[in-house]
Amino acid sequence: RRRRQLRLPPGPKKRPIIGNMLDMPSHCPWEVYAGWAREHASDIIHLGIPITGTSIIVLSSVEVAQDLLDKRSAMYSDRPRFTMFHDLLAGDRFFGLGKYGDTWRAHRRLFHQAFNGPAGGRFHPHMLKYAHDLLRRLLEDPVAYADHIDHVIAANIISIAYGVNVESSNDPCMTVTSSGMDAVRSALIPGRFLVDAIPMLKYLPAWIPGAGFKRQAAQWRQQVQGMVDVPFDTAKNIFDGGKAHPSFVMDNLRELDEYGPRRVQEEDIKHAAASIYGAGTDTSRFTMRVFIRGILENPEAQAKAQQEIDAIVAPGHLPDFSDEADLPWVSACVKETLRWWPITPLGLPRMVHGEDVYRGYRIPDGSIVFANAWAMLHNEATYPNPGAFKPERFLQQGKLNPAVMDPRNAAFGFGRRICAGKDIAWDILWIMVASILATFDITKAIGENGEVLEPHTGHAEELVDFPLPFKCCIKPRSRAAEELIRSTAKL
Numbered sequence: 001r002r003r004r005q006l007r008l009p010p011g012p013k014k015r016p017i018i019g020n021m022l023d024m025p026s027h028c029p030w031e032v033y034a035g036w037a038r039e040h041a042s043d044i045i046h047l048g049i050p051i052t053g054t055s056i057i058v059l060s061s062v063e064v065a066q067d068l069l070d071k072r073s074a075m076y077s078d079r080p081r082f083t084m085f086h087d088l089l090a091g092d093r094f095f096g097l098g099k100y101g102d103t104w105r106a107h108r109r110l111f112h113q114a115f116n117g118p119a120g121g122r123f124h125p126h127m128l129k130y131a132h133d134l135l136r137r138l139l140e141d142p143v144a145y146a147d148h149i150d151h152v153i154a155a156n157i158i159s160i161a162y163g164v165n166v167e168s169s170n171d172p173c174m175t176v177t178s179s180g181m182d183a184v185r186s187a188l189i190p191g192r193f194l195v196d197a198i199p200m201l202k203y204l205p206a207w208i209p210g211a212g213f214k215r216q217a218a219q220w221r222q223q224v225q226g227m228v229d230v231p232f233d234t235a236k237n238i239f240d241g242g243k244a245h246p247s248f249v250m251d252n253l254r255e256l257d258e259y260g261p262r263r264v265q266e267e268d269i270k271h272a273a274a275s276i277y278g279a280g281t282d283t284s285r286f287t288m289r290v291f292i293r294g295i296l297e298n299p300e301a302q303a304k305a306q307q308e309i310d311a312i313v314a315p316g317h318l319p320d321f322s323d324e325a326d327l328p329w330v331s332a333c334v335k336e337t338l339r340w341w342p343i344t345p346l347g348l349p350r351m352v353h354g355e356d357v358y359r360g361y362r363i364p365d366g367s368i369v370f371a372n373a374w375a376m377l378h379n380e381a382t383y384p385n386p387g388a389f390k391p392e393r394f395l396q397q398g399k400l401n402p403a404v405m406d407p408r409n410a411a412f413g414f415g416r417r418i419c420a421g422k423d424i425a426w427d428i429l430w431i432m433v434a435s436i437l438a439t440f441d442i443t444k445a446i447g448e449n450g451e452v453l454e455p456h457t458g459h460a461e462e463l464v465d466f467p468l469p470f471k472c473c474i475k476p477r478s479r480a481a482e483e484l485i486r487s488t489a490k491l
């Protein structure tokens with residue numbers, strides 16, 4: 001009872017019954033939340049809607065996020081449930097959005113074995129091959145750069161997950177996964193389905209007028225099933241035919257063959273593999289788009305990174321992972337990309353289990369918690385002039401400056417549910433950024449009358465926040481760069 005008398009964290013004034021219902025931002029909520037945190041001088045704020053029983057906590061500093069999501073992870077590691085997505089579509093099969101329980105633990109373990117730290121190095125040859133494929137595509141058709149990034153990232157992730165080589169966007173592995181992701185994205189749009197606010201509606205029969213969401217859910221369920229089954233079955237057929245390319249699925253199938261289902265289950269391999277695609281594709285491809293957008297803001301950074309590459313990488317060669325330690329400018333560009341425009345600005349939501357007390361404030365049981373990565377990565381005190389794309393902020397005397405917070409500490413989340421692919425995500429981004437900087441100049445597009453076209457600032461706010469495609473000019477740096485790209489081995 002004493003706990004219940006404690007104050008909630010500060011936040012915008014609540015009206016009777018509806019609380020903050022009318023305050024809920026529909027546009028860039030991360031910026032609005034950061035403004036409220038400043039206004040109330042508190043890096044933990046609360047929003048509530050008593051009539052629906054909704055309680056939202058927003059964390060705006062790395063310190064509070066670590067205190068709660070890391071140090072009290074037993075209470076803060078679950079995800080909220082959305083009736084449309086969880087009950088009618090996908091259940092807990094995608095562990096990143098699923099319950100904090102045994103399935104999550106089993107899938108997370110498989111990820112850990114495959115991707116954490118040095119383990120992810122096994123996939124460097126895949127990443128290098130696809131980075132070179134991107135260069136070839138950019139050379140042939142630079143205008144469609146965004147499509148090439150989308151294709152190559154998706155193909156790269158499929159090859160890491162399944163060991164299947166997809167060359168064209170019409171490959172069934174590519175079309176089913178992309179259609180499955182469309183369904184996942186659509187089902188998770190906040191506020192789109194009444195059934196998320198009134199879960200009882202899920203019991204309506206599908207034929208009843210007004211129950212169109214159930215028919216929609218049935219169609220999306222099939223798309224999601226295709227995304228889970230088709231690439232896995234393709235990989236299994238190749239594996240059963242006696243070939244095994246290094247990949248998440250084939251490595252685990254081999255383990256299943258050797259040790260039986262004691263250590264790993266086929267269903268877990270299959271669903272965890274779908275999570276690699278589900279969680280890794282949009283995040284990585286949109287972050288690459290942010291990189292291109294950022295470089296347009298700061299041509300000097302591009303020139304500096306290129307000078308560094310020219311000094312370190314031998315003529316006639318492209319950057320490789322072994323160059324990473326000697327290319328701090330390239331790493332600074334990737335860090336600044338993650339900081340400048342975090343594509344998951346509010347991370348992925350958590351749900352609190354049990355009443356908690358923090359800094360004298362009451363955190364109600366069942367609250368939804370957002371770690372506002374955008375606020376942390378745009379904090380003036382940590383990153384002066386945060387709205388500018390300035391990779392140099394991470395450098396001191398030509399080296400990475402350890403005193404400046406690594407944006408990975410916020411961009412990939414916190415605690416036990418921190419991004420399970422953060423190490424390979426970094427590697428995929430790093431090698432693509434290094435390869436592009438080594439061979440291309442990216443500049444603003446030129447209009448018909450020779451005028452410089454400023455890239456628009458439009459962005460899409462879905463599950464992730466990302467720049468809508470913008471025009472730019474991507475040209476090989478020299479004849480030698482062009483020849484180097486043409487000389488790379490085809491997939």
Ligand code: HEM
Pocket residue numbers: 095096097108275276277279280281283284287343344347348349411412413414415416417418419420421422424425
């Ligand atoms: C730039 C690329 C990426 C960004 C910015 C990113 C960001 C995030 C964030 C913010 C979370 C939520 C963490 C939390 O709740 O605290 C997350 C979760 C996750 N990410 Fe990533 N991610 C990226 C790439 C990837 C890749 C390539 C993979 C797969 C190989 C991946 C797999 C996952 C999974 C499975 C989860 C759920 C973890 C769990 O709930 O236990 N991510 N990611």
